[in-house]
Amino acid sequence: MNENSPSRSPEATTRFVERFAAVMTESGMQRTASRVFAAIVSSDDASMTSAELSERLGISPAAVSGAIRYLVQVGLVGRERDPGTRRDRYRVHDDVWYTTFAQRDATLVRWENALREGADSLGRDTPAGARLAETIEFFEFVQAELATMMERWRTLQDQRRAEAAGAAGVAAAGAAAAGSGEKAARDD
Numbered sequence: 001m002n003e004n005s006p007s008r009s010p011e012a013t014t015r016f017v018e019r020f021a022a023v024m025t026e027s028g029m030q031r032t033a034s035r036v037f038a039a040i041v042s043s044d045d046a047s048m049t050s051a052e053l054s055e056r057l058g059i060s061p062a063a064v065s066g067a068i069r070y071l072v073q074v075g076l077v078g079r080e081r082d083p084g085t086r087r088d089r090y091r092v093h094d095d096v097w098y099t100t101f102a103q104r105d106a107t108l109v110r111w112e113n114a115l116r117e118g119a120d121s122l123g124r125d126t127p128a129g130a131r132l133a134e135t136i137e138f139f140e141f142v143q144a145e146l147a148t149m150m151e152r153w154r155t156l157q158d159q160r161r162a163e164a165a166g167a168a169g170v171a172a173a174g175a176a177a178a179g180s181g182e183k184a185a186r187d188d
């Protein structure tokens with residue numbers, strides 16, 4: 001669906017962008033970065049230029065630039081050249097949520113290693129050391145569950161893609177057969 005399609009309400013899109021941005025901001029993301037990310041996510045091709053973002057959100061190009069810098073740094077969007085121009089286009093990565101969670105797993109490993117050093121330094125038999133040891137156990141549990149969950153997600157996505165490809169193949173074969181039948185009828 002095109003952003004300018006009559007079935008898409010610009011007001012509904014704006015409400016979604018602002019509501020999703022507010023939720024992300026409440027979760028700790030910078031406000032402008034949240035709005036920019038929500039705007040890109042809500043576009044049909046998951047990409048926008050700086051000028052499009054500035055116009056859609058009513059913010060300065062400098063504000064867009066700062067937000068994009070942050071979003072690129074945290075891996076939520078990528079930068080690519082707009083074909084035939086010198087403009088950059090900012091795109092939400094494919095599998096952005098999968099990648100984000102995978103990166104969080106690496107962060108948990110770093111935290112776990114630091115906590116392990118702390119538990120050893122403080123002594124696991126002290127209240128502080130015991131608390132850190134329990135936190136390490138929690139992180140180990142989360143990592144194991146996250147790895148299993150991520151694998152199940154990949155399997156589910158592969159199944160969905162295979163089903164979609166199969167359905168598209170059946171539809172194409174049906175259209176080709178219908179076209180052949182029409183041609184044969186015309187030839188008669």
